[in-house]
Amino acid sequence: MVRAIGVDPGSRFTGFGIVEGDGFRLKYIHHGTIRLPASRPFAERLKMIFEQLGAAIGSYEPQCMAVEEVFFAKNVKSALSLGQARGAVLLAGICAGLSIHEYSALAVKQAVAGYGRAPKEQVGAMVQRLFRIDSEIEPNAADALAIAVCHLNTYSSKNRWKLPDGK
């Protein structure tokens, strides 16, 4: 049984989702969104991400963290903001001793929607259906749950077929 926290970093909303998998079944544990008030200095917002994510990790004890790879952004300014938020997310994970895993946006969408070019809304709807969650999930948290699912699927398919003793 592996418990993973998926995180979708952002400088306004950082979503996280915790999912457990045993190689066959997936179990929803928790999700949430860290809302970062634009009125607060940027460094304080980073602290909020670091602390609130650290608190969620402390409460739900995942063993690993999954995040999306980022290769592009609207412009250099938004890449810098996103980079700073992402830095706080990775630090919260690694300071808690979690292993860090990165997946492309394509792989994440494929994991929950079946194909890589699915629109953002579809990811949310698929995550809701997958875990039988009635209420709408905030988009960043839905993405985060999808990232956790992507990791658990990848992890279990890697391990399910592993022969004992390297045979």
Added chain:
Amino acid sequence: MVRAIGVDPGSRFTGFGIVEGDGFRLKYIHHGTIRLPASRPFAERLKMIFEQLGAAIGSYEPQCMAVEEVFFAKNVKSALSLGQARGAVLLAGICAGLSIHEYSALAVKQAVAGYGRAPKEQVGAMVQRLFRIDSEIEPNAADALAIAVCHLNTYSSKNRWKLPDGK
């Protein structure tokens, strides 16, 4: 007397410099460079920045942190890397309770070299001369010392002329 740590974040080298000022004189305290091996996963490098900067703050007890504002980068990819490193730097400061101050590259160069368009090598030479340091200073650490000087100059000129009791 105010003690400031200036930091120049980078995903390969993060320099820091600690300087004390009483509004008239500046006193060199310490400087160093955190070298981040390219062979290590990025999240581990962020942890090295966070921990080693945290250790320097713990040892030398500055009250405030100064960093350069960043508005541009070579491209989106390097902006993301720089953003992540900068996030780790800001977090190390704010988690230690330091106030965070940002200055433009222009203001930093002006503070040590007298004019804003000074080349990078000149900043190093001016910092060496200012603090009577014989050995060459690694460029990121020299920049970090210049950022600390910029903050202490700005801080003291703001406070030196403040009239008592708001008169």
